[in-house]
Amino acid sequence: MMETSPITIAPVLLRNLLTSIFFYADKPLLSLAEKYKLLQFLRHLLISTFLFFLRLLPSLFPGLHPYPSSDHHHHHQNYPFTPSETDHNYVPTTTGGGGAGGSCGGSGIARALSQLLLIVNDIPVSSRKYEVVRSLAETLIDENLQEGFEALLEVNRTVLSAAFSRTLGQLEATAIDQERHRHRGNSGGGESGDHGTDYRLNRVLRAVRYCGDVVWTGFGKSRMEGLNRSGSSAEKLAAEVLWLAQKLSACGSVEEAVGRWASASNLAWLALSAEPRLQGSLVKVSAFLFKQVKDMGGEEVEEEAKEQQRQTKMKMLMSWLPLLCRASNGVEAPVLSIAERNELEKILEETIETLKQEEEQEKVLSLWLHHFTYCPSSDWPNLHACYARWCTASRKLLLRQ
Known part of the structure; x- marks a missing residue:
């Protein structure tokens, strides 16, 4: 199970930065485009060109691609997808890249536990399958522990550690997303004020924010927001972080957590x-x-x-x-x-x-x-x-x- 790292986040941050700069520069053009049709046409052309450039960005810089270039079918393990996406895109793996990492990464038991923990993250707790999958994962972890062999203990430690890291990253991303939406809700009430300038500025900011969300969704944010659609609220993820920490403690490897x-x-x-x-x-x-x-x-x-x-x-x-x-x-x-x-x-x-x-x-x-x-x-x-x-x-x- 591949951990989220600065390398995997880099392309998202780069696109965000370029998008923010572009829309900041677009503000003056937006007001002029409302008056002149030629400028309006040019503005649409610039936006289309910019979006096309963003789509080409991963191929221009392969090293910044968010997925491993030699193993694209593993990307479902790095980013949570909605059920409709995983149903069609999932390809079983039987090689050493099963996500557990280390020497145990090539074992079937490590890949099985990795997959179970990934699904636990992805499906809502309200699903009747949630307890089934979590119970299967818990059984595997406990049986590996009871066997007492170092190889099986290493499977537990490696897979659980990767799962803890991933779930903690998802928890933080979801908390950030909730905080952003809360601030949007708080700032939304000012649009009906008496000052015409503030009202127009809010309209522009709302339009820019909408365009930014469209771009962001097209290039990966939808995968993170799939967490909320699939039921992975911050509260659910926090409960799973606690569960994983308890399992790591039982395996004598809680210091990393x-x-x-x-x-x-x-x-x-x-x-x-x-x-x-x-x-x-x-x-x-x-x-x-x-x-x-x-x-x-x-x-x-x-x-x-x-x-x-x-x-x-x-x-x-x-x-x-x-x-x-x-x-x-x-x-x-x-x-x-x-x-x-x-x-x-x-x-x-x-x-x-x-x-x-x-x-x-x-x-x-x-x-x-x-x-x-x-x-x-x-x-x-x-x-x-x-x-x-x-x-x-x-x-x-x-x-x-």
């Missing part, structure tokens, strides 16, 4: 303004992975690995502590029980106290204090005792100097 979650600072920032249900799902993932953080390290770990783990803990706290302070307590029921919340508070304190005292602890506790203070709806997590201990230690350090 912790690292990826700790680095997902953009998603963490989007989560602060997300819908309460999505916030609750992300809190559950964070709570589970913070528990895994506590068990990372030990006396037998080398110094270099300890330093890496300390940096991961720091990223984890800086990224997700604000959400814990600001997230809703739950729409219908509490996201975490009282016992779970108390346990997580202790874990957070222990994790903070493993950081470098003067610098890193101050950054984390300052961040906590800000979000804890300015969130009127929650008094959790309560890290006052940890903050007081840091103040005492900092005071003693100053006096020693």
